[in-house]
Amino acid sequence: MSLRALPQTDRGRFLRFLAVGVLNAVVAYLAFAAMVRLGLHPQPALAAAFVIGILWNYQTHSGLVFGARGWRRMVPYAVAYLAVYGVNALSLWALLRLGAGPYLAQAILVPAMAALSYVLVSFALTGRAGVGGNPSA
Secondary structure (H helix, E strand, O other): OOHHHOOHHHHHHHHHHHHHHHHHHHHHHHHHHHHHHOOOOHHHHHHHHHHHHHHHHHHHHHHHHOOOOOOOOHHHHHHHHHHHHHHHHHHHHHHHHOOOOHHHHHHHHHHHHHHHHHHHHHHHHHOOOOOOOOOOO
């Protein structure tokens, strides 16, 4: 996705989406690290951090980026979140099979996953695929 392809108001929204994404990543990591520190095995800690992440990210994306209020859009948001995870996991698997190392493979995928996430989360929260419109929730 090119920022120039977006109208000015959507560029700002996309940049807020990216900034909030950084905040969300920090919160998810801190939740994971705290649970591991308290003695939880890494896999259950990851699952719990993922659930916490969906709830936290919904609030930050809906409120700080898209201006949506309430919990009406939570299910579509969670589906979008899981879809991005699925595409990311499948793409990572494919790049690993082609011989890329895990760090390079995921680094290659980050821009595409950010763009896909923006489109799907936008649709989940506003009913439009990332460009224009007010939230319908």
